[in-house]
Amino acid sequence: MNEPLIWTSKGNLPEKDLEYSKNWEFKDDSIKFSETYKLNGEIVKQSAHVFVLRGHEIGALQGEF
Amino acid sequence: MANTTAICTSAKVKALNAIALNADTLKAALYLASASVGAATTAYSATGEVTGTNYTAGGITVTHATAATSTGTTAFWTPTASYAWTTVTLSTSFDAVLTYNSTDTNSAICVNNFGATTVTAANFTLTMPTNDATTGLLRLA
Numbered sequence: 435m436n437e438p439l440i441w442t443s444k445g446n447l448p449e450k451d452l453e454y455s456k457n458w459e460f461k462d463d464s465i466k467f468s469e470t471y472k473l474n475g476e477i478v479k480q481s482a483h484v485f486v487l488r489g490h491e492i493g494a495l496q497g498e499f
Numbered sequence: 500m501a502n503t504t505a506i507c508t509s510a511k512v513k514a515l516n517a518i519a520l521n522a523d524t525l526k527a528a529l530y531l532a533s534a535s536v537g538a539a540t541t542a543y544s545a546t547g548e549v550t551g552t553n554y555t556a557g558g559i560t561v562t563h564a565t566a567a568t569s570t571g572t573t574a575f576w577t578p579t580a581s582y583a584w585t586t587v588t589l590s591t592s593f594d595a596v597l598t599y600n601s602t603d604t605n606s607a608i609c610v611n612n613f614g615a616t617t618v619t620a621a622n623f624t625l626t627m628p629t630n631d632a633t634t635g636l637l638r639l640a
Contacts (some may be wrong), residue, residue, distance in 0.1 A: 486636070
């Protein structure tokens with residue numbers, strides 16, 4: 435099976451040769467997940483995915499007689 | 500039965516559909532953390548928009564196959580697919596997305612802030628909430 439490769443300043447390198455980290459951020463209305471691959475401290479690949487949990491609510495106000 | 504004072508739910512649905520008409524083209528653009536889009540934004544502007552590899556100014560087209568509807572007295576509407584930018588490099592911190600109606604003079608619809616983010620040679624996605632009266636992207640209660 436082919437190893438996943440990531441393009442770096444030193445050419446295509448296997449993912450396993452890179453420093454990997456992931457991060458979750460939790461907010462009231464969203465969750466963000468990001469993955470980072472680094473080579474010698476330099477970010478070579480970083481993705482981010484935001485899951486919106488809740489949108490905008492507009493309160494409709496009505497005048498009364 | 501008794502008569503009650505209310506804004507009719509059918510009018511709320513019409514109001515949401517007026518904002519995001521199904522036949523219209525909606526778009527989503529990303530903004531730098533240093534920009535100032537928000538409630539006062541009236542229309543899409545390139546000022547403060549992100550730039551980077553594989554990012555097109557003006558953003559992506561929003562898929563919205565379902566018109567606004569209602570449950571109880573709350574009308575709601577949500578795009579029917581995630582917002583996705585593929586293999587982009589956005590090196591300057593960005594934290595907001597503006598959804599706007601490009602058919603209707605680029606008029607602004609809503610802004611969502613998701614916290615400071617950078618992307619390098621990878622994907623950025625925004626997965627939409629469940630389309631219901633509690634979590635839908637736009638809700639008129």
